[in-house]
Amino acid sequence: xxxxxxxxxxxxxxxxxxxxxxxxxxxxxxxxxxxxxxxxxxxxxxxxxxxxxxxxxxxxxxxxxxxxxxxxxxxxxxxxxxxxxxxxxxxxxxxxxxxxxxxxxxxxxxxxxxxxxxxxxxxxxxxxxxxxxxxxxxxxxxxxxxxxxxxxxxxxxxxxxxxxxxxxxxxxxxxxxxxxxxxxxxxxxxxxxxxxxxxxxxxxxxxxxxxxxxxxxxxxxxxxxxxxxxxxxxxxxxxxxxxxxxxxxxxxxxxxxxxxxxxxxxxxxxxxxxxxxxxxxxxxxxxxxxxxxxxxxxxxxxxxxxxxxxxxxxxxxxxxxxxxxxxxxxxxxxxxxxxxxxxxxxxxxxxxxxxxxxxxxxxxxxxxxxxxxxxxxxxxxxxxxxxxxxxxxxxxxxxxxxxxx
Amino acid sequence: xxxxxxxxxxxxxxxxxxxxxxxxxxxxxxxxxxxxxxxxxxxxxxxxxxxxxxxxxxxxxxxxxxxxxxxxxxxxxxxxxxxxxxxxxxxxxxxxxxxxxxxxxxxxxxxxxxxxxxxxxxxxxxxxxxxxxxxxxxxxxxxxxxxxxxxxxxxxxxxxxxxxxxxxxxxxxxxxxxxxxxxxxxxxxxxxxxxxxxxxxxxxxxxxxxxxxxxxxxxxxxxxxxxxxxxxxxxxxxxxxxxxxxxxxxxxxxxxxxxxxxxxxxxxxxxxxxxxxxxxxxxxxxxxxxxxxxxxxxxxxxxxxxxxxxxxxxxxxxxxxxxxxxxxxxxxxxxxxxxxxxxxxxxxxxxxxxxxxxxxxxxxxxxxxxxxxxxxxxxxxxxxxxxxxxxxxxxxxxxxxxxxx
Numbered sequence: 001x002x003x004x005x006x007x008x009x010x011x012x013x014x015x016x017x018x019x020x021x022x023x024x025x026x027x028x029x030x031x032x033x034x035x036x037x038x039x040x041x042x043x044x045x046x047x048x049x050x051x052x053x054x055x056x057x058x059x060x061x062x063x064x065x066x067x068x069x070x071x072x073x074x075x076x077x078x079x080x081x082x083x084x085x086x087x088x089x090x091x092x093x094x095x096x097x098x099x100x101x102x103x104x105x106x107x108x109x110x111x112x113x114x115x116x117x118x119x120x121x122x123x124x125x126x127x128x129x130x131x132x133x134x135x136x137x138x139x140x141x142x143x144x145x146x147x148x149x150x151x152x153x154x155x156x157x158x159x160x161x162x163x164x165x166x167x168x169x170x171x172x173x174x175x176x177x178x179x180x181x182x183x184x185x186x187x188x189x190x191x192x193x194x195x196x197x198x199x200x201x202x203x204x205x206x207x208x209x210x211x212x213x214x215x216x217x218x219x220x221x222x223x224x225x226x227x228x229x230x231x232x233x234x235x236x237x238x239x240x241x242x243x244x245x246x247x248x249x250x251x252x253x254x255x256x257x258x259x260x261x262x263x264x265x266x267x268x269x270x271x272x273x274x275x276x277x278x279x280x281x282x283x284x285x286x287x288x289x290x291x292x293x294x295x296x297x298x299x300x301x302x303x304x305x306x307x308x309x310x311x312x313x314x315x316x317x318x319x320x321x322x323x324x325x326x327x328x329x330x331x332x333x334x335x336x337x338x339x340x341x342x343x344x345x346x347x348x349x350x351x352x353x354x355x356x357x358x359x360x361x362x363x364x365x366x367x368x369x370x371x372x373x374x375x376x377x378x379x380x381x382x383x384x385x386x387x388x389x390x391x392x393x394x395x396x397x398x399x400x401x402x403x404x405x
Numbered sequence: 406x407x408x409x410x411x412x413x414x415x416x417x418x419x420x421x422x423x424x425x426x427x428x429x430x431x432x433x434x435x436x437x438x439x440x441x442x443x444x445x446x447x448x449x450x451x452x453x454x455x456x457x458x459x460x461x462x463x464x465x466x467x468x469x470x471x472x473x474x475x476x477x478x479x480x481x482x483x484x485x486x487x488x489x490x491x492x493x494x495x496x497x498x499x500x501x502x503x504x505x506x507x508x509x510x511x512x513x514x515x516x517x518x519x520x521x522x523x524x525x526x527x528x529x530x531x532x533x534x535x536x537x538x539x540x541x542x543x544x545x546x547x548x549x550x551x552x553x554x555x556x557x558x559x560x561x562x563x564x565x566x567x568x569x570x571x572x573x574x575x576x577x578x579x580x581x582x583x584x585x586x587x588x589x590x591x592x593x594x595x596x597x598x599x600x601x602x603x604x605x606x607x608x609x610x611x612x613x614x615x616x617x618x619x620x621x622x623x624x625x626x627x628x629x630x631x632x633x634x635x636x637x638x639x640x641x642x643x644x645x646x647x648x649x650x651x652x653x654x655x656x657x658x659x660x661x662x663x664x665x666x667x668x669x670x671x672x673x674x675x676x677x678x679x680x681x682x683x684x685x686x687x688x689x690x691x692x693x694x695x696x697x698x699x700x701x702x703x704x705x706x707x708x709x710x711x712x713x714x715x716x717x718x719x720x721x722x723x724x725x726x727x728x729x730x731x732x733x734x735x736x737x738x739x740x741x742x743x744x745x746x747x748x749x750x751x752x753x754x755x756x757x758x759x760x761x762x763x764x765x766x767x768x769x770x771x772x773x774x775x776x777x778x779x780x781x782x783x784x785x786x787x788x789x790x791x792x793x794x795x796x797x798x799x800x801x802x803x804x805x806x807x808x809x810x
Contacts, residue, residue: 016461050481056421057485058492065491068499069484072477076455079474080462086470087463094473098503099548120548143504143525 003035003125005169007135007157012172012231013077014044022172022231023084026130030090035125037164039135039157040081042073063108067137067147071097074134074153082132092130095121097137097145102156104138104146111138111146113155113218116163133160151212158215162222169224171211172231177238178203178210180254180402185393188403192253193236196243199253199345200226202379205291206343207258216240243347251348251355252400257393258341261291261308263372263383264317266324268302268331275328276305282320288313292341292374292381302331306372308383311337339371340389343381344396350377362399368392408440408530410574412540412562417577417636418482419449427577427636428489431535435495440530442569444540444562445486447478468513472542472552476502479539479558487537497535500526502542502550507561509543509551516543516551518560518623521568538565556617563620567627574629576616577636582643583608583615585659585807590798593808597658598641601648601752604658605631607784610696611748612663621645648752656753656760657805662798663746666696666713668777668788669722671729673707673736680733681710687725693718697746697779697786707736711777713788716742744776745794748786749801755782767804773797 006026013019022040030036041047050069054061061069078094085092101117124131135153138146148155154171161169175183176191178200183189195203197220204213210228219226219240229237239246269275276295283290293307309317314337321333349355359380363370368391372383384392397403411431418424427445435441446452455474459466466474483499490497506522529536540558543551553560559576566574580588581596583605588594600608602625609618615633624631624645634642644651674680681700688695698712714722719742726738754760764785768775773796777788789797802808 016458019462053421053481053485054488057424058488061488062491065484065487065499068487068501069481072480075477075480076458076474079470080458082470082473083459083463083466086467094470096473096550145501 001034003037003164003166004029004033005037005039005157005161005164005166006172007039007153007169008041008172008231009153010041010044010047011174013040013081016080019077019080019084023081023088023090025231026081027085027088027090030130037121037125037131037133037160037166038081039133039153039160040074040077041135041153043077043080046073046076064144067108067145070147071134071137071145074136078132078134085130085132090130091128092132093124094132094134095124096134097156098139098143100133100160102138102159104140104148106140106142106144106146108146110149111140113138113148113159116159118160118163121160121164151214154212154215155218158218158222158224158226161224162218166224168227169219170227170229172229173210174231175210176230176235177228178208178240178254181393181397182257185257185390186255186397186403188397190402192238194239194241194246195253196246196347197240198243198378199347200240202343202345202376203254203256206256206341206345206379206381208254208256211240246347250346251352252344252346252402254345255393255396255400255402256343256345257389259386259389260311261339261341262311262314262335262337263306263308263339264321265304265306265334266321266330267304267333269305270329271301271303278328279305279321279324282324283309283317286316286320288317288320292372292383294372294374308339308341308372338386339383340386340392341381341383342389342392342396343379344400345379347378349380356380358399359396362395363392366391366395368395406440407438408442408569408571409434409438410442410444410562410566410569410571411577412444412558412574413446413577413636414558414579415446415449415452416579418445418486421485424482424485424489428486428493428495430636431486432490432493432495435535442526442530442536442538442565442571443486444538444558444565445479445482446540446558448482448485451478451481469549472513472550475552476539476542476550479541483537483539490535490537495535496533497537498529499537499539500529501539502561503544503548505538505565507543507564509545509553511545511549511551513551515554516545518543518553518564521564523565523568526565526569556619559617559620560623563623563627563629563631566629567623571629573632574624575632575634577634578615579636580615581635581640582633583613583645583659586798586802587662590662590795591660591802591808593802595807597643599644599646599651600658601651602645603648603783604750604752605645607748607750607781608659608661611661611746611750611784611786613659613661616645651752655751656757657749657751657807659750660798660801660805660807661748661750662794664791664794665716666744666746667716667719667740667742668711668713668744669726670709670711670739671726671735672709672738674710675734676706676708683733684710684726684729687729688714688722691721691725693722693725697777697788699777699779713744713746713777743791744788745791745797746786746788747794747797747801748784749805750784752783754785761785763804764801767800768797771796771800773800
């Protein structure tokens with residue numbers, strides 16, 4: 001028995017015509033596959049409109065009520081898609097997160113899935129129906145409605161695919177798949193046939209926007225193959241699966257970039273145990289997403305600590321660092337929001353030690369100064385000046401042969 | 406312990422400013438009352454917009470999916486009202502029909518309430534919270550979302566008031582209360598202080614639009630006093646309660662009218678047992694709401710049967726009656742959609758036999774011809790020509806002294 005979970009995002013169901021298109025596509029798939037579960041996001045801008053409405057009522061609305069409000073968006077799109085399928089003669093039934101039994105913790109607006117009890121879904125699939133599930137939402141054991149935060153619908157789709165032991169989870173999107181660089185920046189960017197979960201995670205963490213880290217992590221944990229593909233045409237997209245299943249292991253799979261971060265350096269921090277813990281503990285308390293963290297070996301009694309944060313968080317970070325500087329007796333702090341992070345990702349680089357050197361030389365050959373370096377076994381990230389960002393991405397893409405088949 | 410259920414309709418929560426107004430009003434009430442439950446309808450035109458969206462997807466959408474879709478409207482307004490209350494410092498929590506446990510049958514789009522399990526509501530009230538409940542919706546024992554049909558939010562409010570043994574159920578509306586005639590038609594129309602459930606039921610059945618029969622019937626069955634009042638100012642409205650509690654029993658309480666009906670007469674029906682049952686059975690099968698039915702004593706072997714139906718149903722009725730005429734061998738059928746139904750309502754008329762005569766004489770004095778008559782113990786309805794409708798209402802209002810204190 002074949003079973004596929006298909007996820008369509010908000011742009012795929014932005015209006016009535018697009019909903020009908022999705023219905024046609026799903027009905028087509030149903031002819032080739034025994035069972036289809038569809039997960040949908042809210043229609044186009046619905047979520048933004050609801051958020052705006054809430055903020056006009058209250059500047060800081062209670063999160064429980066935000067979830068109550070926002071979850072209606074997906075309920076609307078599922079009902080409409082089920083209607084469109086019925087209109088095509090394909091029996092279908094829509095289900096809320098509660099009806100599917102997507103149990104989450106009580107973390108309103110960013111809840112985590114604890115369990116998917118898919119009995120009801122299986123029951124409906126056995127009747128030959130397409131089950132249309134509201135993405136992004138769940139329910140606590142007390143019956144409270146929760147939402148899963150950014151990229152939540154992808155997570156819903158993967159969680160259901162895992163619970164049902166689906167053959168794969170198809171993520172439909174407005175691009176053709178996962179590219180080895182951003183096509184808007186690099187004309188020679190190529191679509192990847194397959195990429196491993198780990199590579200995809202590194203790509204998501206370093207700026208690729210096509211999938212959220214969270215859903216990829218979930219897919220990796222439960223071994224659910226993902227297929228990222230276009231909602232406009234039927235061609236193959238990019239498979240994201242376990243490393244063992246990715247046949248061709250390229251040394252470098254992709255170049256990614258992130259222009260949305262800022263660099264913070266705390267200068268002359270006393271080199272004592274516990275200082276870094278204090279700094280990043282305070283940043284975590286202020287709900288800041290810290291990305292790269294770098295501390296050089298100190299030659300004296302003091303050292304410098306640098307890290308990157310989203311530019312949007314910079315004001316909040318400033319308050320924390322000012323306090324840290326005072327309380328630990330550091331010498332000061334500098335801020336730079338004119339940076340670009342450029343990264344090379346590739347599972348094959350583990351066994352090819354020359355990659356880092358190749359990257360640094362390519363940047364040097366292009367007169368690009370490196371401000372920070374951070375590595376993982378399958379990734380090298382460099383922070384450079386924002387003005388050098390595009391040039392760096394293009395140069396690396398070319399140097400590592402990513403423009404060639 | 407005082408407990409009041411307050412119901413606000415769609416026009417009362419049409420936009421953000423109006424929602425804030427409702428919140429202020431509720432918060433004020435909370436200062437004077439121990440416990441407040443608020444039931445709200447969907448924002449302004451939301452329901453109409455969702456219906457339109459559904460019909461653009463499918464001409465005849467599955468009713469189950471319609472309920473899934475439409476129930477979001479009330480979920481949105483409850484969340485926003487709870488936010489507005491929180492913003493005023495009044496702790497509040499919104500709840501769906503499912504969370505309240507408003508159990509209904511499976512009759513999608515027109516479900517009937519079977520049971521209200523209000524434990525969760527009581528639990529929240531005890532914390533000092535205002536509970537904001539989504540009107541119009543319920544849930545089946547299988548967890549399917551249902552809606553209650555027209556006027557469903559009033560029914561939700563009354564059902565919750567009954568389950569919680571509330572002191573009363575306040576129905577907030579854009580008029581000041583229940584009037585003894587339509588003020589748009591009769592300049593001297595007066596607001597009633599109190600009216601009995603039975604009178605209110607007859608008024609609703611004969612054209613008064615302020616309350617739906619269904620919620621009044623529910624209130625009568627459970628002895629829930631209703632208070633119909635303005636959502637714009639704090640003055641007293643009209644109480645609807647059991648006859649024993651209505652102190653002043655007027656002979657005539659109100660004149661109502663209904664200009665939305667058409668008259669159908671089946672001519673020369675063979676006077677045999679079972680013919681009427683067949684005719685109205687077929688009309689019921691065609692889902693037609695038949696109102697007045699009149700059959701005179703037949704002097705020969707044949708009789709005429711007249712009845713009224715909503716004008717909107719006339720096309721459907723025509724098909725049924727054509728078939729009936731053929732199958733029972735009647736002589737023909739006439740249709741008249743240029744009629745008005747004018748009614749006198751009053752619990753006191755039971756003990757005052759002269760009322761009918763007074764009504765007929767008033768109409769005759771005004772040269773108004775009566776086409777049909779129908780009575781109940783507390784109501785007399787006359788069908789007259791549409792052109793005489795307004796004149797009849799005004800003349801009766803004056804004749805029975807309804808313009809005087």
